Amino acid sequence: MSKVETETAASAKGHAPDESAPGPDTSRSWVQIISAQGILIAFAVFLLGFGLFSDRFLSFENMESVLRSSSIIGVMALGVTVVVLSGNLDLSVGSMLSFGTVMVVDLHDKIGAAPAMGVMMVAVLALGCINGFLVGILKLNSLIVTLGMLSAIQGLTLIYSGGQNVDIAPSTQSTTWFRVFGRGDIAGLDMPIIIFAVLAILLHCAIAFTAYGRRVYAVGGNPTAAVFSGIRRGRVVFSTYVISAACVGFASIILGSRVMGSQNNVGQGYELLVLAGVILGGTSLLGGSGSIFKTVVGVLILGFIQNGLLLMGYPYYAQWIVTWIVIILAVWLDIAGKRGRLFSPIA
Amino acid sequence: MKTILTALVATTALTGAAFAESHTDTITVGITQNNVGVDSYQTTYEQAFIEAAEGMDNVEAVVLDAGGDVARQIAQMQDLIQQQVDVIVIWPTNGQAVVPAVRAASQANIPVVVTNSNIAEEGFDFIASFSGPNNVQQGASSAELMCEALADDGQDPSEATGQIVQISGQPGYTTAIERQEGFEDRLAEACPGVEILETQPGDWNREKSQRVMENFLVKYDQIDGVYSGDDNMGVGALNAAKAADRVGEMALIGATNFAVGYEAMAAGEYYGSIYQSPVDDAQNALKTAIAVVNGEEVPFLNYFETPKITRDNMDEFSKPVF
Numbered sequence: 001m002s003k004v005e006t007e008t009a010a011s012a013k014g015h016a017p018d019e020s021a022p023g024p025d026t027s028r029s030w031v032q033i034i035s036a037q038g039i040l041i042a043f044a045v046f047l048l049g050f051g052l053f054s055d056r057f058l059s060f061e062n063m064e065s066v067l068r069s070s071s072i073i074g075v076m077a078l079g080v081t082v083v084v085l086s087g088n089l090d091l092s093v094g095s096m097l098s099f100g101t102v103m104v105v106d107l108h109d110k111i112g113a114a115p116a117m118g119v120m121m122v123a124v125l126a127l128g129c130i131n132g133f134l135v136g137i138l139k140l141n142s143l144i145v146t147l148g149m150l151s152a153i154q155g156l157t158l159i160y161s162g163g164q165n166v167d168i169a170p171s172t173q174s175t176t177w178f179r180v181f182g183r184g185d186i187a188g189l190d191m192p193i194i195i196f197a198v199l200a201i202l203l204h205c206a207i208a209f210t211a212y213g214r215r216v217y218a219v220g221g222n223p224t225a226a227v228f229s230g231i232r233r234g235r236v237v238f239s240t241y242v243i244s245a246a247c248v249g250f251a252s253i254i255l256g257s258r259v260m261g262s263q264n265n266v267g268q269g270y271e272l273l274v275l276a277g278v279i280l281g282g283t284s285l286l287g288g289s290g291s292i293f294k295t296v297v298g299v300l301i302l303g304f305i306q307n308g309l310l311l312m313g314y315p316y317y318a319q320w321i322v323t324w325i326v327i328i329l330a331v332w333l334d335i336a337g338k339r340g341r342l343f344s345p346i347a
Numbered sequence: 348m349k350t351i352l353t354a355l356v357a358t359t360a361l362t363g364a365a366f367a368e369s370h371t372d373t374i375t376v377g378i379t380q381n382n383v384g385v386d387s388y389q390t391t392y393e394q395a396f397i398e399a400a401e402g403m404d405n406v407e408a409v410v411l412d413a414g415g416d417v418a419r420q421i422a423q424m425q426d427l428i429q430q431q432v433d434v435i436v437i438w439p440t441n442g443q444a445v446v447p448a449v450r451a452a453s454q455a456n457i458p459v460v461v462t463n464s465n466i467a468e469e470g471f472d473f474i475a476s477f478s479g480p481n482n483v484q485q486g487a488s489s490a491e492l493m494c495e496a497l498a499d500d501g502q503d504p505s506e507a508t509g510q511i512v513q514i515s516g517q518p519g520y521t522t523a524i525e526r527q528e529g530f531e532d533r534l535a536e537a538c539p540g541v542e543i544l545e546t547q548p549g550d551w552n553r554e555k556s557q558r559v560m561e562n563f564l565v566k567y568d569q570i571d572g573v574y575s576g577d578d579n580m581g582v583g584a585l586n587a588a589k590a591a592d593r594v595g596e597m598a599l600i601g602a603t604n605f606a607v608g609y610e611a612m613a614a615g616e617y618y619g620s621i622y623q624s625p626v627d628d629a630q631n632a633l634k635t636a637i638a639v640v641n642g643e644e645v646p647f648l649n650y651f652e653t654p655k656i657t658r659d660n661m662d663e664f665s666k667p668v669f
């Protein structure tokens with residue numbers, strides 16, 4: 001985590017040099033070493049811990065099941081990570097998912113699978129552009145903008161559907177090629193997992209290895225310095241919301257195809273699960289620090305917590321408590337790693 | 348006017364119709380609903396309520412919706428009291444929190460009819476009647492369906508054996524609690540040989556139920572039956588069972604028959620459900636409210652019929668609109 005931040009700081013050319021010293025290993029305490037890889041260590045501990053409790057937990061069948069059910073949250077979290085890296089929030093993704101899913105399912109029987117996906121994507125991207133315009137161009141606070149969009153889009157969904165649940169007719173469910181995205185597989189590997197993996201790799205490369213990615217980090221790490229070094233901050237922020245919306249569009253396709261129907265509020269609360277995944281991965285809510293890869297790990301931890309608790313017979317909302325504990329631990333380790341010790345008299 | 352009212356009373360089919368003081372004025376019925384638009388049931392309910400009120404010449408309806416928000420519902424109750432409507436119908440957003448508002452209406456001498464899901468017991472003194480489905484009975488009916496489904500050919504349902512899982516509705520929601528109670532109690536009575544392996548909430552949400560069922564399928568090698576608190580969740584479970592190629596081993600039973608459940612039943616993939624019509628629900632509420640205004644004797648718990656539906660008798664029912 002601190003390593004990424006150091007690189008970012010350098011590329012932003014404006015980071016305070018003393019924030020995280022990239023010193024040699026001798027200056028690093030064990031706390032820093034653990035916290036740098038904390039999330040991976042936690043991941044391994046979870047897998048082993050649940051594996052001891054349930055003999056089915058580590059089965060291929062179960063792993064596939066967890067990956068499959070994490071993929072919708074996961075795809076959304078990829079986009080939100082980009083937004084968060086640039087120093088903003090996107091809380092509108094949950095209701096955007098409801099909107100996209102209702103739309104693609106509803107249009108499927110009316111205009112066919114491909115046009116339905118196309119129209120839905122355009123509509124969802126338009127919503128992303130509104131977010132991007134308000135936050136990027138008008139420089140409004142992203143929390144306020146996207147929180148407002150959260151309820152506005154939910155309203156839009158209800159107006160669109162008239163409050164009715166939408167379904168793909170049972171007669172076409174088994175014949176439409178639209179089923180591929182949620183229920184298909186390639187060589188035995190479920191399609192949602194493949195979509196999640198491909199998008200994760202693409203976005204990871206786009207953020208970690210391109211000039212565009214460095215601009216995103218720069219804008220999030222130090223907006224003023226970024227502007228002075230010639231980065232068009234508004235455009236970068238705008239683009240992050242479009243990426244986030246596109247990810248929601250893909251998630252809507254997976255969800256619609258998986259369930260073959262949709263309730264109006266299907267994505268309710270997903271924005272917080274998504275954000276939990278991003279935070280667990282260690283991406284800083286202040287922007288400028290984090291990575292797509294770590295978000296993938298964060299989302300998978302969420303998925304494994306839920307699945308493990310279910311296999312052990314706990315109700316799924318036990319995960320909310322466990323998730324909170326894990327997030328607190330992750331944040332604490334992160335901070336402890338930056339200051340070099342677990343407890344500190346000053347913040 | 349008189350003929351209309353008489354016809355009205357004839358259709359209400361309520362016992363002890365003491366048609367003593369006839370209302371010559373228009374009856375104003377105020378309704379504050381839970382969350383119209385959040386699902387098709389509530390949307391259809393509202394349409395049916397408005398249609399039923401429009402169909403009666405002497406009834407005027409003030410239709411409000413709380414959008415799932417307790418505070419807004421309390422404010423709407425106050426508005427209706429201010430407007431001095433003749434009777435208030437409330438679909439509680441929260442059975443506990445609306446009690447003070449219901450008491451306020453009762454103190455202002457405006458009778459209150461609770462619809463669909465009941466308020467907390469301490470509010471019972473302040474309401475005239477509850478109109479809605481009997482959820483305990485619905486759970487019990489689903490249990491009986493489960494026994495029938497798991498009995499071998501020629502075997503008496505009470506001797507049925509098997510292992511089942513349960514997907515319940517949203518925790519804390521009265522409908523969810525009552526259906527689960529009714530199901531578990533009746534199942535233990537009707538066919539003690541059937542064991543509930545595990546119960547997990549599906550939150551009335553199809554996608555969530557699908558995920559819960561996927562986990563059940565990984566955890567248990569043999570599942571003979573699935574009881575879901577409504578068909579929306581039941582179809583989620585069916586999706587998961589289909590994906591795992593295990594539909595054949597289990598009987599899926601739900602409640603509140605949805606169109607998707609109805610169709611799955613026709614396809615032979617879904618064993619049975621409980622038929623609950625939002626139109627009946629709305630009409631029953633309006634009839635109860637008007638009967639209360641007219642001073643008729645109304646049962647305190649005024650349930651409407653919610654029969655069992657399976658593949659064998661589904662022709663008797665029209666496909667649900669939601």
